[in-house]
Amino acid sequence: MSEDARRQERIPVLQMVVVGLIASALGIAAGLSIDWFPERASTQAGPIDHLYDVLIWSSVPVFVLVAIIVLFSVWKFRMRPGEERLDGPPIHGNTRLEVIWTAIPAIVLVALCSYAWVVLTDIEAAQPDEMRINVTGQQFAWTFEYPQADGKPVKSNQLYLAENQPVRFFVKALDVIHDFWVPAFRMKVDAVPGIETKYRVTPNRLGTYPVVCAELCGLGHSVMRSSAHVVTPAAFKAWLAERKAPAGGGGSGGDGKPDGKALFTDGNGTATACGSCHTLADAGTTSTTGPDLDKELAGKDASFIRDSIVKPDDEITPGFQSGIMPKNYGDTLSPDELDALVTYVGKVAGK
Amino acid sequence: MVAKFRGPGMFRAFLFAAYGVALAYLIIFIFRTWYSLDPVLEGNAVLELALFTSPLGFLVGLGAFSYWFYWATGKKTLAEDHSSHGAHSWRDYFRVNTDHKVIGIQYVVTSFFFFFVGGLFAMLMRAELAQPGRQFVDPNTFNGLFSVHASLLIFLFIIPVFAGLANYVLPLMIGAPDMAFPRLNALSFWMLPLAGIMMLLSFAAPGGSFASGWTAYAPLSVTAPEGQVFFTIGVQFAGASSIATALNFLVTIITMRAPGMSFFRMPLLVWANFSTSLLVVIATPFIAVSQFMVLFDRSLGFNFFEAASRGDVLMYQHIFWFYSHPAVYIMMLPGFGIVSEILAVKSRKPIFGYRMMAFSLLAIVVLGFTVWAHHMFVSGMQDWIRIPMMITTAIIAVPTGIKIFSWLATLWRGVLHLDTPMLFALGFLTMFTLGGISGVMLAVIPVTIHVSDTYFIVAHIHYVLFGGSLFTIFAGVYYWFPKMTGRMYDERLGKLHFWMTFIFFNLTFAPMHVIGIQGMPRRVADYADQWASWNLAISIASFILGLSALVFAYNMIASWRGGPRAESNPWRSLTLEWQVTSPPPIFNFDAVPTVVGGPYEYGVPGAVHGVLKGAEVPTPAGATARGSSAGTHATVTDEE
Numbered sequence: 001m002s003e004d005a006r007r008q009e010r011i012p013v014l015q016m017v018v019v020g021l022i023a024s025a026l027g028i029a030a031g032l033s034i035d036w037f038p039e040r041a042s043t044q045a046g047p048i049d050h051l052y053d054v055l056i057w058s059s060v061p062v063f064v065l066v067a068i069i070v071l072f073s074v075w076k077f078r079m080r081p082g083e084e085r086l087d088g089p090p091i092h093g094n095t096r097l098e099v100i101w102t103a104i105p106a107i108v109l110v111a112l113c114s115y116a117w118v119v120l121t122d123i124e125a126a127q128p129d130e131m132r133i134n135v136t137g138q139q140f141a142w143t144f145e146y147p148q149a150d151g152k153p154v155k156s157n158q159l160y161l162a163e164n165q166p167v168r169f170f171v172k173a174l175d176v177i178h179d180f181w182v183p184a185f186r187m188k189v190d191a192v193p194g195i196e197t198k199y200r201v202t203p204n205r206l207g208t209y210p211v212v213c214a215e216l217c218g219l220g221h222s223v224m225r226s227s228a229h230v231v232t233p234a235a236f237k238a239w240l241a242e243r244k245a246p247a248g249g250g251g252s253g254g255d256g257k258p259d260g261k262a263l264f265t266d267g268n269g270t271a272t273a274c275g276s277c278h279t280l281a282d283a284g285t286t287s288t289t290g291p292d293l294d295k296e297l298a299g300k301d302a303s304f305i306r307d308s309i310v311k312p313d314d315e316i317t318p319g320f321q322s323g324i325m326p327k328n329y330g331d332t333l334s335p336d337e338l339d340a341l342v343t344y345v346g347k348v349a350g351k
Numbered sequence: 352m353v354a355k356f357r358g359p360g361m362f363r364a365f366l367f368a369a370y371g372v373a374l375a376y377l378i379i380f381i382f383r384t385w386y387s388l389d390p391v392l393e394g395n396a397v398l399e400l401a402l403f404t405s406p407l408g409f410l411v412g413l414g415a416f417s418y419w420f421y422w423a424t425g426k427k428t429l430a431e432d433h434s435s436h437g438a439h440s441w442r443d444y445f446r447v448n449t450d451h452k453v454i455g456i457q458y459v460v461t462s463f464f465f466f467f468v469g470g471l472f473a474m475l476m477r478a479e480l481a482q483p484g485r486q487f488v489d490p491n492t493f494n495g496l497f498s499v500h501a502s503l504l505i506f507l508f509i510i511p512v513f514a515g516l517a518n519y520v521l522p523l524m525i526g527a528p529d530m531a532f533p534r535l536n537a538l539s540f541w542m543l544p545l546a547g548i549m550m551l552l553s554f555a556a557p558g559g560s561f562a563s564g565w566t567a568y569a570p571l572s573v574t575a576p577e578g579q580v581f582f583t584i585g586v587q588f589a590g591a592s593s594i595a596t597a598l599n600f601l602v603t604i605i606t607m608r609a610p611g612m613s614f615f616r617m618p619l620l621v622w623a624n625f626s627t628s629l630l631v632v633i634a635t636p637f638i639a640v641s642q643f644m645v646l647f648d649r650s651l652g653f654n655f656f657e658a659a660s661r662g663d664v665l666m667y668q669h670i671f672w673f674y675s676h677p678a679v680y681i682m683m684l685p686g687f688g689i690v691s692e693i694l695a696v697k698s699r700k701p702i703f704g705y706r707m708m709a710f711s712l713l714a715i716v717v718l719g720f721t722v723w724a725h726h727m728f729v730s731g732m733q734d735w736i737r738i739p740m741m742i743t744t745a746i747i748a749v750p751t752g753i754k755i756f757s758w759l760a761t762l763w764r765g766v767l768h769l770d771t772p773m774l775f776a777l778g779f780l781t782m783f784t785l786g787g788i789s790g791v792m793l794a795v796i797p798v799t800i801h802v803s804d805t806y807f808i809v810a811h812i813h814y815v816l817f818g819g820s821l822f823t824i825f826a827g828v829y830y831w832f833p834k835m836t837g838r839m840y841d842e843r844l845g846k847l848h849f850w851m852t853f854i855f856f857n858l859t860f861a862p863m864h865v866i867g868i869q870g871m872p873r874r875v876a877d878y879a880d881q882w883a884s885w886n887l888a889i890s891i892a893s894f895i896l897g898l899s900a901l902v903f904a905y906n907m908i909a910s911w912r913g914g915p916r917a918e919s920n921p922w923r924s925l926t927l928e929w930q931v932t933s934p935p936p937i938f939n940f941d942a943v944p945t946v947v948g949g950p951y952e953y954g955v956p957g958a959v960h961g962v963l964k965g966a967e968v969p970t971p972a973g974a975t976a977r978g979s980s981a982g983t984h985a986t987v988t989d990e991e
Contacts, residue, residue, distance in 0.1 A: 006766075011764070034865065036865065036868045036869070037801075037868055037869065038869055038870045047797065048797045048798065048800070048801055051795065051797055051798060052792075052798055052868075055791075055792050055795065055798065059788040059791070059792070062784070062788060063781075063784055063785060063788060066755060066759065066780065066781060066784045067781055067784075069759045069762065069763070070759070070762065070777055070780055070781055073759075073762040073763060073765070073767060074767060074769065074777070077698075077762065077763070077764060077765050077766065077767050078766075078767045078769055079766045079767055079768050079769070083766055086699065086766045087699040087700070087766065087953045087954035088698060088699045088700035088764055088765035088766050088953065088954050089700070089764055089954055090700070090701055090952065090953065090954035090955040090958075091700065091701065091703065091760075091763075091764070092701050092703070092704075092705065093703055093704040093705070093706075093707070094703075094704075094760075097756075097760065098704050098707050098753070098756075098757075101752060101753060101756040102707075102749060102752075102753055105748060105749050105752045106746065106749050109745040109746060109748060109749065109791065110742070110745070110746075112745065112791070112795065113741055113742050113745050113794070113795070116741065116795040116796055116797055116798075117738060117741075117796075119797045120737075120738075120796050120797050123797060124734075171731075175570070175574070176568075176570050176571040176574065177568055177570070177571065177664065179729065179804055181804075181870075181872070183801070183869070183870030184870075186797075186800065186801045187800055187801070188729050188800060188801070188803070188804075189729050189731060190729055190730050190731045192658075192664050192665065192730070192731045193570060193658035193659075193664050194658025194659070194662070194663070194664055195658075195664070195665070195731055197731035210870065210879065212870070212872050213872070214729075214803070214804035214805065214872045215568075215804055216494070216563065216564050216568070216571065216874040217571060218494075218562075218563075218571060218575075219490050219491050219494065219562075220490065221490075221494070221874065221875060221876075222490065222872075222874075222875035222876045222877040222878065223877060225879075286484075287485075288485050288489065289490060
């Protein structure tokens with residue numbers, strides 16, 4: 001094509017605008033229809049999800065604009081045979097255009113930031129009757145502490161919350177940085193050694209949701225998970241009352257004695273289950289974060305097993321590191337439960 | 352044989368590296384005896400000191416310091432007769448060479464070596480992540496793999512490969528015979544492989560390689576097994592290399608421009624490296640400090656980050672990100688420069704809004720230092736600082752937007768040559784836009800509270816550093832391949848490489864946005880079953896993405912060995928590096944060129960950028976733009 005023909009060729013700007021509008025509409029529709037977020041289980045989730053939708057609305061057209069111009073340029077302005085020596089028109093710039101594409105993004109961005117600020121103020125606002133929950137992260141377990149009027153807090157490795165009861169988490173770390181996150185609540189904060197961090201949520205949907213550690217904290221980071229149970233206020237009261245009773249409730253066998261196998265696989269609602277890190281054939285667990293108990297505990301006596309649970313760092317299996325297994329099992333298991341667990345593991349390990 | 356160990360070179364280098372280890376033993380022995388410490392030879396203490404003394408011994412043995420030692424001891428210094436310039440066999444690349452073109456190739460080849468190693472680690476990670484549970488590697492090794500993957504690709508690939516490309520072409524572009532400080536240039540290069548090998552050696556350390564991420568957050572990095580110090584100290588060498596090169600670029604650009612090469616006649620690649628070098632000299636000392644503090648905490652009992660001893664855990668993150676956010680621009684601005692060169696030449700049009708392109712680079716330099724705490728929105732730092740950091744983070748998208756729009760306007764009504772460098776440049780333009788958009792999303796605090804430390808971050812950083820930086824690196828390597836090797840690469844393989852990379856890059860990283868928002872944290876060896884099918888799809892795509900790199904490797908090696916000879920100026924570019932032979936003469940220009948116009952005057956009848964005296968090449972056939980007078984790119988006036 002000759003240069004003159006090139007100059008006379010109509011540039012299909014209208015076509016581009018139409019295609020761009022259609023593509024933006026499709027892109028926004030696709031962006032909004034993707035199921036991006038996990039369940040919405042707190043009052044904080046709504047505004048955050050909505051803000052994300054607004055970001056989809058505003059960013060899809062930006063990408064479409066760039067993509068459309070690139071694609072149309074490739075289509076319309078690509079070098080055709082015979083044009084090997086041709087140059088484009090020497091356009092050096094256009095001040096008006098440059099002012100526009102500096103000013104409009106700046107205005108849009110400031111507007112987005114203002115909206116984000118409003119949402120932030122909203123989701124972090126103090127609520128009436130907040131319940132305080134102390135959250136402690138350590139390698140590799142969470143401990144949730146519910147302060148009580150009698151000064152003896154209730155401790156648990158599972159998070160229990162009452163529906164529509166605003167809570168404020170006070171988060172601490174014992175060793176390295178962790179991050180306390182319940183994706184269904186949308187909020188998270190680092191657990192930092194030496195300082196207390198906090199955030200608020202108001203759970204508003206019954207159910208059980210994952211609790212994860214979001215900050216790399218070492219070997220067991222990926223298994224530092226727990227569960228958040230949002231229950232009815234009545235159920236929450238009952239759970240709290242049960243936890244206040246001296247002996248732990250979960251893991252009980254039919255005869256009222258703790259069931260060692262259930263403790264091993266499910267924990268007691270306070271202590272993390274052994275099976276989430278250890279392999280034990282009888283219990284059907286296969287995790288390899290910690291030593292294989294069928295190998296390491298076969299033929300060991302009860303006192304060795306008890307020490308391995310309560311003081312895990314005293315003797316370390318070759319190939320594993322100290323400091324990985326939580327050191328709080330002496331607190332989170334009741335004496336009965338510990339006995340049941342030691343008996344169970346001693347009986348089945350290596351069998 | 353003895354002579355081999357006496358003169359500078361690899362033999363003496365390894366000998367002196369061994370001396371370095373011995374020196375470490377000696378110093379530790381003396382000090383620990385002095386303080387009556389038991390045991391007298393403590394393994395970790397020796398190791399940590401040896402990680403400094405042994406590489407320094409290597410550099411001394413190699414001859415990187417020879418000139419300065421002669422000078423400092425009052426001996427007669429070796430006159431630089433430039434006889435060592437140029438590389439005549441592959442062995443010349445293993446010597447201390449002060450020729451910027453040799454150093455440029457040393458840089459590029461070394462950094463691509465680490466690119467392949469780092470990419471291989473990514474493949475291993477994706478193999479482990481293909482299914483939930485544990486298959487190939489234990490959690491410690493997995494944490495080590497992603498830590499070393501990121502560290503290698505950041506410190507040993509993206510940052511130095513840009514330095515390498517610029518090392519080769521920047522002096523040519525400004526009409527200089529070499530860099531301002533050739534010996535410093537050689538030293539900068541030789542520190543790099545040492546840093547990379549050190550990071551790789553960490554896998555041999557007791558307790559495994561460093562596994563606290565490339566961010567090495569304290570106190571995890573302080574309490575981690577000894578492999579951590581291979582990162583802590585390796586970064587010192589990579590950082591020193593980076594700072595020295597940046598100083599070299601700054602002095603070269605400020606003092607060695609050819610007559611007539613005013614700042615606003617410089618190609619944008621030069622502007623980009625000028626801006627990057629400003630960032631490097633200001634920011635890089637901060638990461639050096641952060642890692643020294645970790646080292647002192649670990650080995651000397653300092654308590655910078657030890658909360659129980661009134662240390663401040665968050666201080667680490669502030670110092671670290673004060674470097675590492677600007678580092679993102681250190682890894683991006685040179686790519687902006689490369690893309691500006693390619694889009695102008697391949698669209699046969701002047702860069703749209705040249706001055707705003709230069710100013711937006713400087714704006715990014717300034718704003719880049721005001722956004723670091725956006726990495727810490729959930730860190731527990733004081734609440735109020737988040738809002739200003741959100742606004743600056745959003746606003747830094749404005750100068751970046753100016754660049755994107757100006758590139759688009761450069762394409763407009765051009766004559767687009769859609770060869771491999773151009774395809775990668777266009778791929779960059781679209782993919783980097785996506786990375787920028789998710790970047791703006793991450794500025795928005797309420798969204799970041801949810802997605803920080805998730806796969807959304809992994810997706811974002813790879814759209815920026817892979818879809819952004821790496822695409823520009825590929826574009827630049829293809830674009831300057833004829834100049835650097837004197838050969839043409841295979842265009843069909845280049846296009847195959849582009850399409851494989853482009854498609855499987857998106858299939859690998861786009862789904863990560865979704866699983867991240869759904870709640871999958873990053874840096875995990877294992878994940879909940881609900882993400883199993885997504886992860887399998889990602890892993891499969893990533894393996895094909897890995898294969899695409901082999902297409903690139905084959906093309907580069909085969910073309911370098913036997914590609915067709917390249918002309919001086921196959922792209923009909925105006926900038927000075929294309930006005931000399933491919934590869935350029937040993938001293939670049941027979942006489943200093945004179946610059947008489949802008950670098951991108953495509954389509955302007957009769958436009959000239961530089962005037963070369965007595966060049967070996969004839970005037971490249973100019974464009975016959977706008978009909979009339981034959982535009983020449985460079986006028987050769989041979990007065991002799």
